[in-house]
Amino acid sequence: MNRLSGIAASNGIAIAKAFRLENPELTVDKKNVTDTQAEIERFNQAVKESIAELEVIKKRTAEEISDKEAAIFGAHLLVLEDPELIGPITDKIKTDGVNAEFALHETSTMFVDMFEAMDNEYMKERAADVRDVTKRVLAHLLGVKIQNPSMITDEVVVIAEDLTPSDTVQLNPKFIKGFITDIGGRTSHSAILARTLEIPAVVGAKSAMSTIDNGTIVIIDGLEGDVLLNPDEATLAEYKEKQSAFASQKAEWAKLKNEATVTKDGVEVELGANIGTPKDLTGVLENGGEAIGLYRTEFLYMGRDNFPTEDEQFDAYSAVLKGMEGKPTVVRTLDIGGDKELSYLTLPKELNPFLGLRAIRLCLEMPDMFRTQLRALLRASVHGNLKIMFPMIATLDEFRQAKALLMEEKAKLEAEGIDVSDSIEVGIMVEIPSTAVMADTFAKEVDFFSIGTNDLIQYTMAADRMNESVSYLYQPYNPAILRLVKNVIDASHKEGKWTGMCGEMAGDEIAIPILLGLGLDEFSMSASSILKARSQLSRLSKADMEGHVDHILGLATSEEVEDYVKNL
Amino acid sequence: MVEKTFTITDPAGMHARPASALVGSLSKFQSDITMEFKDKKVNLKSILGVMSLGVPSGSTVQIAADGADEAEAMETIERVLNEQGISNE
Numbered sequence: 001m002n003r004l005s006g007i008a009a010s011n012g013i014a015i016a017k018a019f020r021l022e023n024p025e026l027t028v029d030k031k032n033v034t035d036t037q038a039e040i041e042r043f044n045q046a047v048k049e050s051i052a053e054l055e056v057i058k059k060r061t062a063e064e065i066s067d068k069e070a071a072i073f074g075a076h077l078l079v080l081e082d083p084e085l086i087g088p089i090t091d092k093i094k095t096d097g098v099n100a101e102f103a104l105h106e107t108s109t110m111f112v113d114m115f116e117a118m119d120n121e122y123m124k125e126r127a128a129d130v131r132d133v134t135k136r137v138l139a140h141l142l143g144v145k146i147q148n149p150s151m152i153t154d155e156v157v158v159i160a161e162d163l164t165p166s167d168t169v170q171l172n173p174k175f176i177k178g179f180i181t182d183i184g185g186r187t188s189h190s191a192i193l194a195r196t197l198e199i200p201a202v203v204g205a206k207s208a209m210s211t212i213d214n215g216t217i218v219i220i221d222g223l224e225g226d227v228l229l230n231p232d233e234a235t236l237a238e239y240k241e242k243q244s245a246f247a248s249q250k251a252e253w254a255k256l257k258n259e260a261t262v263t264k265d266g267v268e269v270e271l272g273a274n275i276g277t278p279k280d281l282t283g284v285l286e287n288g289g290e291a292i293g294l295y296r297t298e299f300l301y302m303g304r305d306n307f308p309t310e311d312e313q314f315d316a317y318s319a320v321l322k323g324m325e326g327k328p329t330v331v332r333t334l335d336i337g338g339d340k341e342l343s344y345l346t347l348p349k350e351l352n353p354f355l356g357l358r359a360i361r362l363c364l365e366m367p368d369m370f371r372t373q374l375r376a377l378l379r380a381s382v383h384g385n386l387k388i389m390f391p392m393i394a395t396l397d398e399f400r401q402a403k404a405l406l407m408e409e410k411a412k413l414e415a416e417g418i419d420v421s422d423s424i425e426v427g428i429m430v431e432i433p434s435t436a437v438m439a440d441t442f443a444k445e446v447d448f449f450s451i452g453t454n455d456l457i458q459y460t461m462a463a464d465r466m467n468e469s470v471s472y473l474y475q476p477y478n479p480a481i482l483r484l485v486k487n488v489i490d491a492s493h494k495e496g497k498w499t500g501m502c503g504e505m506a507g508d509e510i511a512i513p514i515l516l517g518l519g520l521d522e523f524s525m526s527a528s529s530i531l532k533a534r535s536q537l538s539r540l541s542k543a544d545m546e547g548h549v550d551h552i553l554g555l556a557t558s559e560e561v562e563d564y565v566k567n568l
Numbered sequence: 569m570v571e572k573t574f575t576i577t578d579p580a581g582m583h584a585r586p587a588s589a590l591v592g593s594l595s596k597f598q599s600d601i602t603m604e605f606k607d608k609k610v611n612l613k614s615i616l617g618v619m620s621l622g623v624p625s626g627s628t629v630q631i632a633a634d635g636a637d638e639a640e641a642m643e644t645i646e647r648v649l650n651e652q653g654i655s656n657e
Contacts, residue, residue: 072584075587078591079615079616081595082613082615082617083613084611084616085614085616111620115620122580123619126584279579303579304627315577315653
């Protein structure tokens with residue numbers, strides 16, 4: 001049995017015979033032509049035929065997959081009409097007296113090289129577009145028929161050096177159970193389409209074409225990025241089991257997409273998602289998110305050379321609020337400083353950036369910048385269910401100052417005649433131990449808490465989470481952390497407020513039962529964890545877990561907690 | 569000649585979809601249309617030219633149209649950038 005490994009590009013297990021999609025070598029020879037006008041005609045004809053072909057593929061993709069996927073062929077069509085590509089080719093034929101194949105090859109290679117040299121994954125992928133288009137025209141010029149995946153009518157796994165976008169959309173999931181390519185990454189067109197089509201895929205396997213023969217039995221493990229050739233009976237049985245487990249899990253999760261999150265004993269909790277940009281909304285909705293528990297606004301400020309304007313921020317916040325259609329949306333105000341820097345904001349170097357001027361501390365230090373964000377948020381508030389959250393609050397005074405600025409901006413906007421929602425909840429992140437300890441006092445003034453576990457753990461354990469030599473101290477299940485979490489939740493409930501959690505811990509399999517028992521109201525995690533968490537919560541009883549809480553909080557170490565929960 | 573400066577606000581910068589929409593809307597114009605970013609000027613009717621600039625989010629670009637239908641071309645550019653939601657002036 002042989003084994004290859006590559007990049008897991010699309011989930012699932014496929015088991016089938018290999019089908020090699022050969023890439024015909026389209027060799028280009030330089031020839032001199034005398035009738036250049038006829039040669040240009042021949043070139044134009046090949047372009048015309050390619051355009052007709054692409055129109056068909058585009059239409060078919062729009063019908064069978066989506067308009068979004070079809071857009072790539074719109075881009076290909078534009079390439080074939082690009083004056084900067086077509087112009088130089090016809091000029092070259094005319095002035096150099098060379099054949100169309102050579103002129104095309106030379107010109108497109110220049111663009112391919114240029115895109116590949118760019119320091120940007122996305123732009124590198126554009127080189128694939130140019131190659132795909134060039135190959136199509138070249139095949140027409142040479143009269144070569146390119147192998148066409150839509151002709152496959154057996155259940156197979158496709159093995160290829162690379163799949164062009166036009167190959168990939170012709171993969172019919174009825175016959176094509178998965179594919180393996182030697183090159184490509186998770187953001188290649190082929191990888192993205194595989195996820196859309198929901199067929200398992202491994203890309204970047206490097207030696208698939210050189211080791212796999214037609215007809216070989218192949219297992220693709222798209223979860224791990226493994227490829228197994230000629231598996232023995234035991235391996236085959238193992239993967240068949242893994243395959244059916246994946247299928248039933250997927251079916252179960254899919255059923256939960258539009259369901260509320262309800263425990264076995266009928267208690268509802270809220271599952272939200274953490275997002276960084278409005279573009280992440282798609283993932284939230286596709287995974288059945290009931291809320292956004294954390295919108296990290298710092299991404300708006302990053303990767304640019306000046307502060308985002310009030311209007312730019314307003315557009316982003318409104319897009320998220322509108323997209324959530326009235327579902328709760330917790331927006332965290334700017335959390336910059338520490339390890340997160342902005343190129344256009346020079347801050348003094350600090351010895352301990354995590355303990356320094358960051359997040360709310362910086363915002364209170366730079367009130368104009370902060371006010372701009374608050375105004376944008378307030379203006380956007382009429383478009384949905386906005387909740388505003390301040391990060392890194394250590395003292396009640398900081399919260400009062402931040403809230404006062406918010407109220408001032410609200411009053412100003414109202415005086416300007418601009419609509420602002422009257423039901424915006426204002427809460428804080430609990431990530432500093434002082435705040436967790438004083439939660440009862442805070443609870444009288446804030447509308448909600450959201451526990452940021454990554455920082456809370458780092459500050460409670462005094463362990464830099466970037467420092468590997470102390471990574472053993474990153475202990476989410478340490479009873480010290482759990483007791484703080486309990487203190488925060490209890491304090492909020494006593495005042496009729498709610499507590500959420502937006503750190504990694506909220507989506508953790510071991511932590512979820514404990515947090516449920518502690519009474520956490522909202523769990524916010526990466527969108528891809530939501531359905532799994534919903535499924536886990538539906539099997540847990542809150543009353544049962546409440547019964548275990550005292551025992552768990554009385555345990556001595558993180559390991560003891562982990563063992564106890566695993567054996568429940 | 570008409571000239572205008574735009575700020576690209578889409579978090580992904582000038583990516584394939586809006587670039588395609590923009591380029592695709594301009595082939596019908598007679599005017600020469602260019603886009604300049606960081607001292608590099610390209611033909612805005614060329615998708616490869618536009619993509620080769622690799623315009624990131626938050627940057628400003630200068631767009632110029634020169635010819636008989638320049639005003640109409642600039643209106644189209646503003647409308648498309650706006651529809652695609654990737655820019656404000």
